[in-house]
Structure formats: C-alpha cells, structure tokens
Amino acid sequence: MSTDPEQIYVTQPYLPPLDEFIPYLEKIWESKQLTNNGPFHQQLEQALGEYLGVEHIALFTNGTIALITALQSLRITGEVITTPYSFVATSHSLLWNGIKPVFVDIDRDTLNLDPARIEAAITPQTTAIMPVHCYGRPCDVEAIQAIADNYNLKVIYDAAHAFGVRDAGGSILRHGDLSVLSFHATKVFNTFEGGAIVCPDAKTKTRIDHLKNFGHVSEVAVVAPGINGKMSEFNAALGMLQLKYIDQALARRREIDAVYRKRLEGVAGIQCMPAERGDISNFAYFPILVEADYPISRDDLHQKLKDNGIHPRRYFYPLISDFSMYRGLPSAHPDNLPVAVEAAEKILCLPIYPNLDDRQIDTITRLIAAQSCI
Numbered sequence: 001m002s003t004d005p006e007q008i009y010v011t012q013p014y015l016p017p018l019d020e021f022i023p024y025l026e027k028i029w030e031s032k033q034l035t036n037n038g039p040f041h042q043q044l045e046q047a048l049g050e051y052l053g054v055e056h057i058a059l060f061t062n063g064t065i066a067l068i069t070a071l072q073s074l075r076i077t078g079e080v081i082t083t084p085y086s087f088v089a090t091s092h093s094l095l096w097n098g099i100k101p102v103f104v105d106i107d108r109d110t111l112n113l114d115p116a117r118i119e120a121a122i123t124p125q126t127t128a129i130m131p132v133h134c135y136g137r138p139c140d141v142e143a144i145q146a147i148a149d150n151y152n153l154k155v156i157y158d159a160a161h162a163f164g165v166r167d168a169g170g171s172i173l174r175h176g177d178l179s180v181l182s183f184h185a186t187k188v189f190n191t192f193e194g195g196a197i198v199c200p201d202a203k204t205k206t207r208i209d210h211l212k213n214f215g216h217v218s219e220v221a222v223v224a225p226g227i228n229g230k231m232s233e234f235n236a237a238l239g240m241l242q243l244k245y246i247d248q249a250l251a252r253r254r255e256i257d258a259v260y261r262k263r264l265e266g267v268a269g270i271q272c273m274p275a276e277r278g279d280i281s282n283f284a285y286f287p288i289l290v291e292a293d294y295p296i297s298r299d300d301l302h303q304k305l306k307d308n309g310i311h312p313r314r315y316f317y318p319l320i321s322d323f324s325m326y327r328g329l330p331s332a333h334p335d336n337l338p339v340a341v342e343a344a345e346k347i348l349c350l351p352i353y354p355n356l357d358d359r360q361i362d363t364i365t366r367l368i369a370a371q372s373c374i
C-alpha cells in the first residue's frame, strides 16, 4: 500500500472557479426558465458551433441519448458496422434501437475502425456504419465515406472523444451524416452530464430537436415517438463558463502529452501512440502500449501503479464484443478481431487532465521506467 495519501486518477473533471458560476445561476433563478431551449441552451448551441467550426448543433442531456436519437433520426435499422474498441455506449445505442451490431476489426496504427475490413462485413441488412474517433484520433473519414457512398450506407460518428479535433479541411465533426459528442464529466469539455449531435443542415437539426423533446412540434402536435433528451439550463450555463477555459485546458493537455513522451522515450517495452499535431488535436487521452519486451505484464504494471496511488485505466478492456450481450454475435468472435484483441491486452491510459502537474507526471513515469531497471 501507498504511504502517500495522494491518489492520481486517470482523469479529473475540469471545473471553473465556483464564484464565476454564481452569476449564471442568478440569471437562471431570475428567468425561472430551467429547461426547454432556454437562453443558456440557445447561447451554448451558438457558442459551441462557433468554437467547433460547425453550423448546426443540437444539445442533449448526455452522449448516449444523443447516439440513440441520432440513429432514430436517420431511421437506421437492421445491421450497423461498428468497432469493438470503444466505450460500451457505442454498441448499446444500437441495441436500444433494436439494431444488430456487426463488429469489424480496428487499424493497428490508429486503433479506429479499419476501412479495409468494412466491405467484407456488409450484408443486405446493413444500413449504416458507426465508427469512433478513438482517443480523439481521427478515423480515415475519406475511406469510410467512399464505402458508405458505394453501398448507400449512413455514417454516424461516435465523436465522444473528439471535441475540438480538426483535420486539414476544418472540424472533424463535419464528416458523415451525423457526429455525436459527449460532455460527460470525464471528457475534454464537460457540462457535468451532456452531449450533442452535430447536424449537416437546419432541417436535420429541427428534426432532431423535435425527437429530443418527445416529438413535439407544437403545443398540440406530436410527430414522432420522441424521447426526453433535452439539456437543462444548469448544464448549458456550465458549458458557457467552461468554454471560457477550454483553450487553456487544451493547452495544458498538449504540454502534458509532450512531457509524457519525453519521459517515456527510451523506456524499453513502452510504446506511445504516434504524436499528434498540437493545433488540431485535443489530447483527450494518453494511451501507452505495454509490449512483450517490457519486464512485467500490462496488468502487473496497472497493479503496481495502483499500489502507488496512481489509477490508469485499461481503455478499452474488455472489448465491447466480450460483454455477455454481444459475445454470441458471430462478428464478436476474437478470431474476427485480432488487432482489437491485441490492443485491449496491451493498452493502458495514463492520467491526463489540466490540473495534473509535472511532479505527478514525474512520479508516474519514474514508476513505469523503474520496472525496466529491476
């Protein structure tokens, strides 16, 4: 057991100064509009659109309801091709719509859905592809779109990790038919709980806005079996305040990423993911691969760090395809997913969040390096 009581978790939610939130609360108390597209909700949709560089955003109560609604809005049915290497909400959103997930293996370099393997998994029942920009690293959006176009499939990106990520042409969120964000406490940008769908046009956003409000289009008309997916004014106000600090938070994440890389350079058996461009990435996670030539196993390193008060996470282990509600699917068989199986066995996500200081990074990297020297 650790003698140092300090515990370092994989992430720590980013919180703005509390006193700065009070005026926002006072406004809510004055207006008495607590939800249903109130002033902060409208402001946040506008502000996020500007910040992210996308035109149409529908805010949600969380990312999972947003995923479920995104599938509903496009009337996706049958089978959807997706990745086993993600948080379980990705596939759960399919099951909640009565859709059969079809798992396709990931690419070794990006750990995202491997476009080269998608075609072989398409059947007459396939209606869509649901890739994930895992760790905020962009999918091969061009290749995925080419396949979707060829087979007339929709593409819904689970972009829960990809807040603020861009490519040469602009926001990564502009790709596909829809992109879904999560603003959960653990994510790069948080509203405690929250999420959003990035829509290609105003008409799609209107349809999604109806769906997240029970299908109401007026006081007396309901046009679809919608759900309650609305973001409250409290969460939206928090989002407005968080936005003031997001650039600062991202800058610190970028520094931490660089420090980790420097300190872990040359540690035999530890491999970092390829470095990303600072101006277009969000450094949401810091995954390392514990390779066979590292002196102890990934799980032993995980335990060793935990014994010292450091709590990295094995994102994503187990694979989604290993959970009981998916295991029986033919596509879930480990033989179908060798790259994902290997990644799930090697990966460890190290703590990364704006308030992590260099001394803490030093403690973490020293412990990792020390195992190599025993």
Ligand SMILES: *Cc1c(COP(=O)(O)O)cnc(C)c1O
Pocket: 062, 063, 064, 065, 086, 087, 089, 090, 132, 158, 160, 161, 181, 182, 183, 184, 194, 195
């Ligand atoms: C966090 C996350 C979700 C779910 O978002 P919530 O806002 O927590 O519902 C979905 N997919 C991925 C990949 C995530 O990391």
